[in-house]
Amino acid sequence: MGVEGCTKCIKYLLFVFNFIFWLAGGIILGVALWLRHDSQTTNILYLQLGDKQAPNTFYVGIYILIAVGAVMMFVGFLGCYGAIQESQCLLGTFFTCLVILFACEVAAGIWGFVNKDQIAKDVKQFYDQAYHQVIQGDPNSTNGKAVLKTFHETLDCCGANLQESTFTQFLRDDICPKKDNMMYSNCHQKIDELFSGKLYLIGIAAIVVAVIMIFEMILSMVLCCGIRNSSVY
Numbered sequence: 215m216g217v218e219g220c221t222k223c224i225k226y227l228l229f230v231f232n233f234i235f236w237l238a239g240g241i242i243l244g245v246a247l248w249l250r251h252d253s254q255t256t257n258i259l260y261l262q263l264g265d266k267q268a269p270n271t272f273y274v275g276i277y278i279l280i281a282v283g284a285v286m287m288f289v290g291f292l293g294c295y296g297a298i299q300e301s302q303c304l305l306g307t308f309f310t311c312l313v314i315l316f317a318c319e320v321a322a323g324i325w326g327f328v329n330k331d332q333i334a335k336d337v338k339q340f341y342d343q344a345y346h347q348v349i350q351g352d353p354n355s356t357n358g359k360a361v362l363k364t365f366h367e368t369l370d371c372c373g374a375n376l377q378e379s380t381f382t383q384f385l386r387d388d389i390c391p392k393k394d395n396m397m398y399s400n401c402h403q404k405i406d407e408l409f410s411g412k413l414y415l416i417g418i419a420a421i422v423v424a425v426i427m428i429f430e431m432i433l434s435m436v437l438c439c440g441i442r443n444s445s446v447y
Contacts, residue, residue, distance in 0.1 A: 221440030225297050228433040232293035235426050239286025242419055246279035249412060257368045258337065258408075261361050266343075269336035271329070272409065278322060279416065282315070286423070289315065293430065297437065305438045309431060316427050323420055326413070334409045338402050341365055345374050348389070362389045365401060369408065372398035
């Protein structure tokens with residue numbers, strides 16, 4: 215015997231929420247793949263200065279997002295199927311997966327909040343190392359100029375800060391973007407803008423998903439209880 219009345223409404227409401235959750239998983243997966251292959255971040259984070267690789271903390275977060283998006287799509291499908299079939303077993307499994315996902319999202323959110331400035335800081339330090347090697351004419355710098363040119367052309371900037379942005383004419387022509395007015399943006403500021411904008415996008419997506427998950431946990435438990443009660447009668 216199927217559920218009736220308000221419980222039946224909850225059944226279809228849960229199906230709709232799960233479909234939205236499945237779509238959200240697909241969107242997160244798509245956004246994560248876009249961030250992973252975005253030309254700006256890829257050009258910078260694939261750089262190598264001597265034997266030192268550019269910081270990859272940002273990519274660690276991206277790989278976590280890819281995994282979360284894929285799992286969300288699976289869990290969303292599980293919830294849709296469990297709601298339509300009125301299966302207590304599937305709904306219980308769905309609820310357990312949601313709790314685990316929610317806990318992981320909270321943990322990732324705390325980690326992201328604590329390290330939100332660290333990614334840009336690491337990249338700026340990497341930029342500064344290449345910057346000072348070129349300015350000081352370090353003979354051990356095999357590709358410092360190439361690293362700076364990639365930063366400058368990707369972010370349309372030149373110089374670590376406004377006071378140090380006055381390269382010699384030779385260096386400016388060699389590693390800075392060609393401009394008629396010779397006015398360059400601060401590369402530290404550009405790096406902050408690049409990563410803070412992307413982290414802001416990730417944060418909004420995480421909040422939306424968390425709200426949906428809370429509603430789904432409530433609805434799945436209510437529906438599960440309704441199915442159990444209907445089977446008694």
